[in-house]
Amino acid sequence: MTGMAFLLPIALFMGICGLFAFFWALKGGQFNDLDGAANRILLDDEAGPE
């Protein structure tokens, strides 16, 4: 019972973290161009900002 008092909040907290990470990614437009993202890793000469 005491174990549960720790484990339940931890499990819920981690789940909520995952959920917020997903929302953050969704809002940040990371799901806007799935085809592009899949292909972009093949570009090895991307002109970076530096």
Next chain:
Amino acid sequence: MSALAQDVSDPPLETALIVPGMHCAGCMGKVERALQAVPGVVSARVNLSARQVRVMHLPGMTVPQLVAALEGVGFASQPRGEDMQATPSAVKGLLAPLAVAGFGMMNVMLLSVGNWSGADGSTRHLFHWLSALIGVPAIVYAGRPFFRSAFSALRRGRTNMDVPISIGVSLATALSLYETFTGGHDAWFDGTLMLLLFLLAGRALDAAMRDRARAGVDALLRQAAPGATVITADGQLEWVAARDLVTGAVMRVAAGERLAADGEIIAGTSGIDQSLLTGESEPQAVVPGDTVHAGTLNRDAPLDVRVTAAGHDTSLAEIARLMESSGQARSAYVRIADRASRIYAPAVHALALLSFIGWMIAGAGAYQSIVIAIAVLIITCPCAIGLAVPVAQVVACNALMRCGIMVKDGSALERLARIDRALIDKTGSLTMGQPMPDVSGLAALSADEAAVALGLASHSRHPLSRALAAALIASGYRAAQIDHVSEEPGYGLRGQWQGVDVALRRPDSAATSAVALEITGGPVRLITFADRLRPDHDEALRQLKGLGVECSILSGDNIRAVAEASRATGLTAQANASPSDKCDAVSRLQNAGRNVLMVGDGLNDGPALAAANASIAPGTASDVGRQAADLVFLGDSLLALPSAVRAAQRTMRVVRQNFALAIGYNVFAVPLAILGYITPLLAAIAMSTSSLIVIANSLRLIRAAR
């Protein structure tokens, strides 16, 4: 350039360009690098799904500069007009509810496992409270798409699949909350969330399919040019957007440019490619005084054109209006899932009500009767039915896509499965739509001659040269090294091969389109070109007949050309059909009770494609043709037609099996629910098993296109 330097302090502007030719990482890299290399461009970022690139650039830059930069690396592009702002994605709105439902279900299920395995007393109550804490907000959030749709349907006095879902979900949540507050034995948060998760998954799959199709459609270039270079009164050249063109303005149309408005030629002679309007690829010679139409391509030489009709008055816009008004058969179609729910929803609600009344009469208390009625609602919630259609259609669409057939919409497969009559356009649909070199003419060439012909032809972008080069490459020839190649409009190509003068030119006299290959010291070889029927047309038409589809030709071409195709294929034909004639032919057949499939490619087929019950266009079709069609097939073979029809029929068979499975599950589970034996554990097991069975059955369609 000084203007650019001044503007550095101004904030950069953003322009979105549509680049339909991008397909892979290489294209993305080329497009981004080409744009970034242009002075004045701050950044360029490709969106491959939408086939667009967003360019941040200094205010001094104009759209034609960006388009020219892309043209330099071989990509046609066009600015995205205001009328085609990115349509909001259908999937995107469902992703967040899906994630919330998934999160909620996993956590509540975790707690429920404790309850199922015998947690009791205060632990059980604690778990119920925690479940309610997670479950209620999750249900409210994840259920919104259903609640909203159900509400709008009810407000209009109708019912759809979302009405029983919303009622079931709300009642189950209310009951579970009551149980939690009063310390009852069972709460149903887990089952409710699972239901929402499955339904949202089905809905998201359906939306993903539609999104993908829409992205493809949006990426198609506009048929009319975005604008034109206009000669102003004081002799200056100025770029004017198409919507700002006025009657009487004079456009200077360079070779290779599309016309932005209808007009009359006042200077210059050229060939006009009208394939967009008529489907005919042979350029039409025009001289001053001739009328030219918006959307056609000026092929050979610059023209000065006085605008006679611009914007909404062009013949192009007229056809677009005809298309818009002819999509009735399609909008009147009710999707099979909605038809099923019209029967299903009242039946389920009646059943729940009857079990409530039955238990009341049998002497159970109001509380127990309500619990049982709600159990019936949860068990019958159309979980598997919600998956039955979209999963089957998504699997079939992916199978078709691997075979080079793009399906734009799930309902297209449903409509295609009911087809019993096909009308096929001639030029470009039944035939290749472009001149192909005559096989016997090619066979007469020696290996050296073929190599020289390929070497010369590969230097030109003229359609005949390209067709010749493609045919020679396909026959396995390698290009010879040709030096000093020059192309002369109206004559052809000349060059030197091993010190000998060679030429690929317009023949001195020929009735049909042909080219002459001349190698000094050798005979002149004449290669004739003709539009050929698509490969496998015999087999394809035979298979269509076997599938119960009666075919005939419906063409805008002249009687002689159509009669030839009709003889070759053995189909009856209607010739000289205008766009509205084609549209009429479709609706006549529909009035006679037939389900019509239209196969066409040109702009002139657009209205008929939109009017038919289902429509297919080849990938080489005009933008309008591809946009109006439900399916687009890539590749040359006409066998795509029977494959698509067969896959559609198979899909519908699987969808019907899925319905049968889902209903069979209900026949088994509903009596248990009515008798009051259903616990949350049983509900969770029953729901997930029936959904998994439906998904497994749908996966059989992976080979649907074979």
